[in-house]
Amino acid sequence: LTTAFYLRKKGHTVTVFDASPRVGGMLRYGIPQFRLPREILDREIADILDLGIELITGRTLGKDLSLDQLTNNGYDAVFLAVGAQGSQSIPLDGCRVPGVIQGTEFLRRVAQGEDVKLKDNVVVIGGGNVAVDAAMTARRCGANDVKMVCLESAEEMPARPWELEKASAEGIEIMPSRGPDRIISADGSIAAIDLKECTCVFDEQGQFCPQFSETR
Numbered sequence: 001l002t003t004a005f006y007l008r009k010k011g012h013t014v015t016v017f018d019a020s021p022r023v024g025g026m027l028r029y030g031i032p033q034f035r036l037p038r039e040i041l042d043r044e045i046a047d048i049l050d051l052g053i054e055l056i057t058g059r060t061l062g063k064d065l066s067l068d069q070l071t072n073n074g075y076d077a078v079f080l081a082v083g084a085q086g087s088q089s090i091p092l093d094g095c096r097v098p099g100v101i102q103g104t105e106f107l108r109r110v111a112q113g114e115d116v117k118l119k120d121n122v123v124v125i126g127g128g129n130v131a132v133d134a135a136m137t138a139r140r141c142g143a144n145d146v147k148m149v150c151l152e153s154a155e156e157m158p159a160r161p162w163e164l165e166k167a168s169a170e171g172i173e174i175m176p177s178r179g180p181d182r183i184i185s186a187d188g189s190i191a192a193i194d195l196k197e198c199t200c201v202f203d204e205q206g207q208f209c210p211q212f213s214e215t216r
Contacts, residue, residue, distance in 0.1 A: 001025075001048050003079050008051045015075070016053060019060040025083055029108040030130070032137050090125065094183030099190045103134045110137055121145045123193055125180055127157040132164065135172045147173045149180065151198040151210050179210060 001023065004014045022028060027041055049055055059065055061082070070078050087102030089095065099119070103126065109116050122143040124135045127150025138146050148167065150157055154176045157164065164174060181194040196212040203209040 001045065003081060004053050005048045005051065007079075008053050014053045016055050017059045017061070017065065018055070018057045021057055023055055023057060026085060029111045030085065030104055030133075032107065032133050032140075033111070034136070034140070035133065090180065092180055092183060094185055094190075097183055097185040097190055098188060100183065103130050106134055107137060110141065116141050118143045119190075122147070124148045126150055127152050127159055127176070129159050129163055132159050132167050135167055136170060139170055139172065145173075146171070147175055149175045149178045149193075149195060151177070151179045151201050153177050156201065179212060181212075 001016065004016050007014050016023065018025075020029065023045060024041055027036060028038070061067075061080075067078055085104060085108075087104045089102070094100070103124070106116065107130070118138055118141050120143060122135075122138045122145070124131050124138065124146065126134075127148065131148055131150070135146050135148050152158065154174075157174075157176060168174060175195075177198050178195045179198045181196045183190060184192040184194065196214070198210050199213050200211040201208065
């Protein structure tokens with residue numbers, strides 16, 4: 001949308017293709033509505049499209065259209081802005097048990113209006129702003145006991161301090177310097193999660209290389 005805005009301002013004819021049913025990317029499907037009201041987002045997007053930009057939704061590159069098709073249909077240039085909307089998986093025993101949901105997938109499902117059923121107790125693994133959004137969204141989806149578990153110490157957590165304060169104010173327990181060891185299942189569902197104390201997140205070269213003690 002930003003690229004389309006500036007190209008249109010320069011006088012180009014612009015068409016935006018979007019795989020989702022509604023345009024907005026992570027602003028719509030990754031940031032919860034309580035943080036970014038949809039009426040504000042819709043108004044901002046409308047201001048861009050009203051410049052004379054054509055919008056075609058529900059078309060996925062590689063599935064519904066190809067680069068060759070676009071160039072053969074008369075487009076002089078194609079700008080790829082597909083983003084990075086996938087979650088990073090953790091190689092963890094039990095991570096494929098039903099009830100384990102990737103953070104961005106969870107936020108997307110809620111943003112699309114899906115009635116996501118959660119159990120009373122929810123653990124969010126991560127210490128960044130997406131983890132905070134997932135934890136606060138879980139509370140709004142009916143979870144009573146929500147914990148955030150992160151490798152970093154309280155001082156090292158990547159989430160903004162005021163975001164963590166909001167989460168704490170909503171009753172979310174933040175557990176720093178902890179990392180998941182395994183997810184324990186029983187009868188095909190999650191029964192518990194084993195945590196270990198994280199003593200160090202980065203090595204001497206500043207590379208991500210978490211170290212754990214045997215303290216649980």
